[in-house]
Amino acid sequence: MRNQAFQFLSRYGILIAFMMLIIVMSVLSPAFLKFTNVMNILRQTSINGIVAVGMTFVIILAGIDLSVGSVLALAAVVAASFAHPGEYPVFVPILAGLFTGSLCGFINGLIIAKRRIAPFIVTLGMMTIARGAALVYTNGRPVIELSDSYNKIGGKYVLSIPIPVIIFIIVVFIGSFLLSKTVFGRHVYATGGNKTAAELSGIITSRVIILGYSIAGFLAGLAGIVLSSRVMSGSPSTGQGYELDAIAAVVIGGTRLTGGVGTIFGTIIGALIIGVMNNGLDLLNVSSYLQQIVKGLIILLAVMIDRKK
Amino acid sequence: MKTSISTILICTLILISCHNTNSKKTRITIGITYQNLQNEFVINIQDAVRNKAKELNVKLIEVDGQGKAENQISQVENFLALDVDAIILNPFDQYGSAPVVSIANREKKPIVVINAVVVNLDKADAYVGSNDQEAGRIAATYIAKLLNGKGNIALIRGPNGHSAEIQRTEGIMEVLNTHPDMKIIFDQSGNWDRTQGLELMENWLSTGKPLQAVIAQNDEMALGAQKAIEASGRQKDILVIGIDAIPDALRAVKEGKLCATVFQDARGQGALALELAVKLCEGKPVEHTNYIPFQLITKENVGK
Numbered sequence: 001m002r003n004q005a006f007q008f009l010s011r012y013g014i015l016i017a018f019m020m021l022i023i024v025m026s027v028l029s030p031a032f033l034k035f036t037n038v039m040n041i042l043r044q045t046s047i048n049g050i051v052a053v054g055m056t057f058v059i060i061l062a063g064i065d066l067s068v069g070s071v072l073a074l075a076a077v078v079a080a081s082f083a084h085p086g087e088y089p090v091f092v093p094i095l096a097g098l099f100t101g102s103l104c105g106f107i108n109g110l111i112i113a114k115r116r117i118a119p120f121i122v123t124l125g126m127m128t129i130a131r132g133a134a135l136v137y138t139n140g141r142p143v144i145e146l147s148d149s150y151n152k153i154g155g156k157y158v159l160s161i162p163i164p165v166i167i168f169i170i171v172v173f174i175g176s177f178l179l180s181k182t183v184f185g186r187h188v189y190a191t192g193g194n195k196t197a198a199e200l201s202g203i204i205t206s207r208v209i210i211l212g213y214s215i216a217g218f219l220a221g222l223a224g225i226v227l228s229s230r231v232m233s234g235s236p237s238t239g240q241g242y243e244l245d246a247i248a249a250v251v252i253g254g255t256r257l258t259g260g261v262g263t264i265f266g267t268i269i270g271a272l273i274i275g276v277m278n279n280g281l282d283l284l285n286v287s288s289y290l291q292q293i294v295k296g297l298i299i300l301l302a303v304m305i306d307r308k309k
Numbered sequence: 310m311k312t313s314i315s316t317i318l319i320c321t322l323i324l325i326s327c328h329n330t331n332s333k334k335t336r337i338t339i340g341i342t343y344q345n346l347q348n349e350f351v352i353n354i355q356d357a358v359r360n361k362a363k364e365l366n367v368k369l370i371e372v373d374g375q376g377k378a379e380n381q382i383s384q385v386e387n388f389l390a391l392d393v394d395a396i397i398l399n400p401f402d403q404y405g406s407a408p409v410v411s412i413a414n415r416e417k418k419p420i421v422v423i424n425a426v427v428v429n430l431d432k433a434d435a436y437v438g439s440n441d442q443e444a445g446r447i448a449a450t451y452i453a454k455l456l457n458g459k460g461n462i463a464l465i466r467g468p469n470g471h472s473a474e475i476q477r478t479e480g481i482m483e484v485l486n487t488h489p490d491m492k493i494i495f496d497q498s499g500n501w502d503r504t505q506g507l508e509l510m511e512n513w514l515s516t517g518k519p520l521q522a523v524i525a526q527n528d529e530m531a532l533g534a535q536k537a538i539e540a541s542g543r544q545k546d547i548l549v550i551g552i553d554a555i556p557d558a559l560r561a562v563k564e565g566k567l568c569a570t571v572f573q574d575a576r577g578q579g580a581l582a583l584e585l586a587v588k589l590c591e592g593k594p595v596e597h598t599n600y601i602p603f604q605l606i607t608k609e610n611v612g613k
Contacts, residue, residue: 029516031515031516031517034515034517036514036515036541037512037515040508040511040512040515043511044508044511135346135347139352140346140347140348140349140352141349141352142349142557144556144557155536155540227504230504230507230536231503231504231507231532231533231536232532232536233503233557235503236347237347237348238502238504278508278512279512282497282508282509282512282513283512283513283515283516285494285495285496285497287496287497288497288498289469
């Protein structure tokens with residue numbers, strides 16, 4: 001009986017923590033559960049959520065990607081630079097942004113897999129290179145005056161659901177499908193769990209690693225497009241610290257930093273916990289000094305409930 | 310082994326190619342450290358400094374503090390090694406960047422502080438800037454006028470502890486304290502960032518509390534807040550004002566999306582700072598405090 005209770009906690013602990021957070025917030029603020037506010041939370045979570053799905057692949061591979069915030073900014077300014085009104089149809093900036101992100105991720109993966117350098121170092125290098133490239137590309141100034149069709153990506157609704165949220169949901173479905181239903185997904189878990197064993201069983205781990213980092217880069221690029229269209233400008237200084245939010249979401253969601261274990265579902269709950277906190281603390285008008293402490297405590301608490309065994 | 314040698318070789322080549330081989334000592338050399346060149350406003354200062362330097366035939370050594378006071382201190386120590394004739398400091402942090410002034414004093418190098426202040430400003434040879442309290446006062450006074458001294462206000466601040474945040478808040482509070490019917494119901498930092506301004510506003514709007522105006526301490530945050538208000542369909546009910554007058558904000562003022570912005574003359578500051586530094590090198594007397602006034606930009610005067 002006791003054993004079963006523990007099993008239940010360890011499997012659903014993070015979900016319980018999330019529910020508790022929702023109950024507390026809805027008691028404290030009457031506005032919290034209103035439809036518009038729920039949509040706010042989802043929309044504000046979508047950027048971090050998209051990035052965190054990519055981060056989940058990388059962390060299950062026993063890696064880390066510190067460059068996603070900078071890659072997001074680089075993809076945002078490249079995409080925005082093709083999005084001025086009357087220049088190109090809207091798919092051009094989108095493809096440009098996605099290509100930029102994927103390319104950065106591909107380079108990360110290539111160096112990590114082929115040169116066997118620690119992912120922390122490789123992506124740290126990419127972090128400053130991509131940030132620098134974004135600044136060089138724009139001369140440090142935000143890219144403004146974007147076309148209406150581009151701005152719709154971040155600003156419009158379909159059936160009263162914001163488009164960023166829809167993109168986020170699609171990313172979640174494809175991400176979970178890739179991880180849990182495909183051969184590639186099984187190879188990701190195997191490579192992250194024990195690389196030597198995976199190689200002995202015939203998996204070409206370098207290919208899995210390169211693809212994993214490319215996915216992270218692709219999704220950072222996608223998030224950059226959504227973000228720049230949401231604020232109607234591509235800023236080279238955007239996305240600073242986003243890698244930490246994404247890593248936090250993944251880790252809160254139960255993915256082990258040592259690799260081999262983790263789910264997209266957990267990551268989504270992790271991203272939602274962070275999103276609910278940011279939103280709820282603003283609703284309650286908690287001072288920004290205190291917010292940082294509260295956020296840290298809630299992250300620690302959520303993980304402690306999850307790991308109680 | 311081979312790779313490490315070639316790596317060192319490549320790094321050396323990069324360093325050499327970056328090095329400027331212009332070493333004639335007849336020209337005046339001025340070192341300038343900017344608070345953060347990822348900020349459009351600071352880049353405008355840089356533009357003006359560069360233009361003025363070209364005009365006066367001054368050799369300029371420019372470095373970026375990247376938002377850290379400790380970077381600025383080591384950069385100025387490097388300036389001394391490069392034997393600059395004068396130093397211009399655009400401080401990031403009024404306490405953290407203050408040692409730069411002490412270093413300059415110790416080495417008897419003229420130092421001009423630009424745009425933001427440091428606590429030991431009186432030890433600097435000259436200061437060029439705009440009084441940020443005045444910017445806060447101008448913004449709050451205009452909002453008070455439009456609301457007839459009555460209404461709920463949301464305040465979006467700069468990064469906590471930044472000198473412009475502190476002084477603009479002081480200016481805003483000074484005005485609001487004289488209007489007891491104007492209440493700040495939301496007050497949060499948006500870190501000069503448009504996305505953060507947008508998300509703060511979305512969250513505040515969903516509380517459903519009546520709100521008449523948003524005072525944002527820079528334009529980026531004002532534009533973010535405006536976007537959230539527009540999306541919620543309450544654009545007619547809530548006034549938004551920003552500070553800095555960046556191009557995007559001027560366009561928004563023209564379109565009536567922002568009720569006003571407060572123009573801070575980055576180019577005027579940059580040009581004057583370099584001029585003063587040159588005068589100090591030539592031993593000419595200069596005024597210590599040089600304020601460049603702020604100016605309210607509304608729909609009526611935006612084109613000018």
